[in-house]
Amino acid sequence: MEVKDALIQYCLRLGDDAMIMGHRLSELCSNGPILEEDIAMTNISLDLFGQTRIIYTYAAELEGKGRSEDDLAYLRPEHEFQCALLTEQPNGHFGNTMARQMIFSVFYYHLFKELSKSPDESLAAFAAKSLKETTYHMRHACEWVVRLGDGTEESKWKIQDALNDIWSYHHELFEKDEVDEKLIDMGIITDTATIADDFYASVNEVIERATLGTPAGGWKATGGRSGRHSEYLGHILSVFQSLPRAYPDAKW
Amino acid sequence: MEAAQVPVIRENTEAIWEVLETIPDPEIPVISVVELGVVRDVLLEENKTQVIITPTYSGCPAMKQFEDDIVSTLESKGFPTVEVKMVFSPAWTTDWMTNVAREKLRRYGIAPPQKGSQDKGVLFDSGPKAVNCPQCNSSATELLSQFGSTACKAVYKCKDCQETFDYFKCI
Numbered sequence: 001m002e003v004k005d006a007l008i009q010y011c012l013r014l015g016d017d018a019m020i021m022g023h024r025l026s027e028l029c030s031n032g033p034i035l036e037e038d039i040a041m042t043n044i045s046l047d048l049f050g051q052t053r054i055i056y057t058y059a060a061e062l063e064g065k066g067r068s069e070d071d072l073a074y075l076r077p078e079h080e081f082q083c084a085l086l087t088e089q090p091n092g093h094f095g096n097t098m099a100r101q102m103i104f105s106v107f108y109y110h111l112f113k114e115l116s117k118s119p120d121e122s123l124a125a126f127a128a129k130s131l132k133e134t135t136y137h138m139r140h141a142c143e144w145v146v147r148l149g150d151g152t153e154e155s156k157w158k159i160q161d162a163l164n165d166i167w168s169y170h171h172e173l174f175e176k177d178e179v180d181e182k183l184i185d186m187g188i189i190t191d192t193a194t195i196a197d198d199f200y201a202s203v204n205e206v207i208e209r210a211t212l213g214t215p216a217g218g219w220k221a222t223g224g225r226s227g228r229h230s231e232y233l234g235h236i237l238s239v240f241q242s243l244p245r246a247y248p249d250a251k252w
Numbered sequence: 253m254e255a256a257q258v259p260v261i262r263e264n265t266e267a268i269w270e271v272l273e274t275i276p277d278p279e280i281p282v283i284s285v286v287e288l289g290v291v292r293d294v295l296l297e298e299n300k301t302q303v304i305i306t307p308t309y310s311g312c313p314a315m316k317q318f319e320d321d322i323v324s325t326l327e328s329k330g331f332p333t334v335e336v337k338m339v340f341s342p343a344w345t346t347d348w349m350t351n352v353a354r355e356k357l358r359r360y361g362i363a364p365p366q367k368g369s370q371d372k373g374v375l376f377d378s379g380p381k382a383v384n385c386p387q388c389n390s391s392a393t394e395l396l397s398q399f400g401s402t403a404c405k406a407v408y409k410c411k412d413c414q415e416t417f418d419y420f421k422c423i
Contacts, residue, residue: 046309139375
């Protein structure tokens with residue numbers, strides 16, 4: 001695999017994760033449990049869409065086939081998306097949303113810290129920019145996990161169940177295939193294994209402060225990085241892509 | 253001061269910077285795009301004007317408006333073909349905001365960002381401890397939400413005058 005091809009795929013994965021996660025949070029617009037959280041989650045969603053645009057634009061530029069960020073978002077079929085299955089999982093109740101967000105943003109916080117040192121200037125700039133935003137997302141989610149865990153009896157079992165359920169999906173974030181191997185060999189990205197300790201330390205700190213139990217091992221979800229998705233992605237795309245597919249080249 | 257904090261004004265571009273200083277932030281019209289720190293460089297060539305900007309937040313919906321306003325204002329003043337180019341590095345920080353701009357924000361009712369306060373507790377942080385109320389200047393304020401009417405603002409409440417207010421958060 002050529003380095004350039006690997007980098008394109010890697011950027012698409014970063015973008016797909018951010019976009020699908022952003023879409024899930026945008027579904028809470030006007031549906032948040034309280035006004036402040038409605039606003040918080042749509043703000044986070046907006047940051048994620050902004051990150052998506054930056055990295056898709058770079059991927060399209062590297063590809064050089066005349067595709068735009070919009071083409072990548074709106075005109076690719078389901079199996080060409082390489083988002084982690086975690087990002088597709090439904091919002092469920094607020095505890096499910098926050099458990100998912102905590103894992104997602106803690107992982108990306110540590111990843112972006114490393115990627116911001118990449119010798120690839122565009123990737124490093126994207127990561128440095130995203131890191132600042134992700135820090136706020138992470139604090140927001142971590143604080144909610146603590147409030148729910150160390151809250152009422154009901155909020156406690158709900159967030160514990162949510163954490164146990166989503167835990168099976170975190171392993172995929174650390175997966176590596178030939179795309180990652182190539183970029184690690186070339187020194188362009190960091191091996192996710194090097195951020196594993198920091199990731200688990202952060203998650204454990206949250207769990208401890210939330211007076212929760214460590215989520216059980218269980219099974220490991222996989223498939224997203226090779227385009228094999230859960231049922232949910234098709235439904236997401238059918239909503240997300242409906243307008244540009246029904247009205248090709250529609251302009252605002 | 254970081255090297256990147258104050259953009260270098262190139263020869264022949266002073267007039268362009270003066271015009272840019274009159275273009276307001278579309279969402280916070282009391283400060284200009286220059287005071288906000290999003291304009292990073294200006295280049296004037298024989299038949300082309302290039303303005304380099306950086307976004308505040310990746311998803312800030314005002315950026316398109318910034319671009320349109322910069323192009324239309326400069327072109328209406330007779331500058332040749334205006335192009336706006338977006339860069340992402342170095343990433344924008346509230347530390348680039350001038351003291352004058354901070355004071356304007358405060359008068360407008362938005363508590364200005366506190367300088368150099370990015371290295372706080374990482375996983376948990378309830379925001380700066382003393383954000384003074386822009387209305388009554390009381391320091392008895394509390395954070396209501398880290399996310400407000402725009403991505404760049406948090407919502408605080410003053411325990412003295414009871415007003416809720418926006419705080420331009422540090423990034």
